[in-house]
Amino acid sequence: QSVLTQPPSVSGAPGQRVTISCTGSNSNIGADYDVHWYQQLPGAAPKLLIYGDNNRPSGVPDRFSVSKSAASVSLAISGLQAEDEAAYYCQSYDNRLTAVVFGGGTVLTVL
């Protein structure tokens, strides 16, 4: 059971918008620790997608964005493309566990 909770799977048609939630508690996201997102294409290493307050590394399109509320952060992917089909992980820090924590991952299927 992961400290950060993500839905196991989401899906959407090309061109649509999907969101992936990452829900924590007052010892991680609710304590205002940064939340970061990674994309893992099939058979590949994870890649940094978004870090901190909606910062995208060079090369990541602005179709990817995040929003935050209380102890939850959501990744939004607009204009869905076939190449977005991947697993997505959120990551933060937990001050009760004194550890970096990941969400369990969400598999995005583009229909």
Add this chain to the structure above:
Amino acid sequence: QVQLQESGPGLVKASDTLSLTCTVSGGSLSDYYWSWIRQPPGKGLEWIGYIYHSGSTNYSPSLKSRLSMSIDTSKKKFSLTLTSVTAADTAVYYCANVDREHYNFDRWGLGTLVTVSS
């Protein structure tokens, strides 16, 4: 751009010690923290620990009793040692650099699969 490459045995016997090395290119070790993350087959990501260029460390509480990390700044390598391994330690092991401001994993190695055999 920082690039990372993991190396080490792909097969370790249960109860033995797992040792991996990460070689860094394209960056200075003092610019980042350095970390190991693992992923059991078909499962999610698990943070293992950080090491700083000074040699100080921060380990996952769940692995702390079996874990040791070291760094060689002259060779631009850092290493992981995990003792008394079991089948539960079978995973793809990734090394990554850590942004010192946001604590995100910036760049990742390709990963190396380590299988613990009985």
